[in-house]
Amino acid sequence: MLSHIDKKNQPTMVDVGGKKETQRTAHAMAVVYLPEPVQAIIKDGDITTPKGPVFQTAIIAGTLAAKKTHELIPFCHPIGLDGCKINIELDDDGRAVIDCRTNVVHKTGIEMEALTGASVAALTIYDMCKALSHDIVIGEVRLISKTGGKSDYASPA
Numbered sequence: 198m199l200s201h202i203d204k205k206n207q208p209t210m211v212d213v214g215g216k217k218e219t220q221r222t223a224h225a226m227a228v229v230y231l232p233e234p235v236q237a238i239i240k241d242g243d244i245t246t247p248k249g250p251v252f253q254t255a256i257i258a259g260t261l262a263a264k265k266t267h268e269l270i271p272f273c274h275p276i277g278l279d280g281c282k283i284n285i286e287l288d289d290d291g292r293a294v295i296d297c298r299t300n301v302v303h304k305t306g307i308e309m310e311a312l313t314g315a316s317v318a319a320l321t322i323y324d325m326c327k328a329l330s331h332d333i334v335i336g337e338v339r340l341i342s343k344t345g346g347k348s349d350y351a352s353p354a
Contacts, residue, residue: 210272216304221345223300225311227319229293230334235326236291244326251325252285252293259283259318263299266313274305281310283318292336295319308343308350 203209231239238244244251260281267275280300288294297314299307319335326333342351 213274213304218302218304219345220302221300221307222298223306223308223311223343224298224341225308225315225339226297226341227295227315227338228336229295229319229322230336231291231293232330232332234330235333239287242287246325248325251322254325255285255318255321256283258321259295259297259314262317263297263310263314266310269313270309273309276301276303276305276307276310278310281314283314285318293322306343306346308340312338312340
């Protein structure tokens, strides 16, 4: 049964009023495929453009987005994050791998915040590098794990 549909098949926000607060964590990732013109200007693990340092800016944008997830996703509850840590590393194939980890003590989960943070960080990389190439591809965005609430989750490999 879908949690955001009521008995009359209408969209609704889940009422978490009676739930117990627990420690909640979430880990999400996104992958950005960088074409050769973008890879060519990577220096010291970041890309410097006239708009500024790309990965550093993407980390800030992703963090801001995670904090505002409830303003973007209609049925997400406002959650004051206790922590949001975004890391961006280049893998051996020249892809930017975005890792977003969030945590909070709350009555509802935090995986949407982690997914939003990773997604907006990826979009920021695209935005800041699109003048170099429109062949940038935002690939996989997925939840790696979550803890707290009714059940924990860990992605298979």
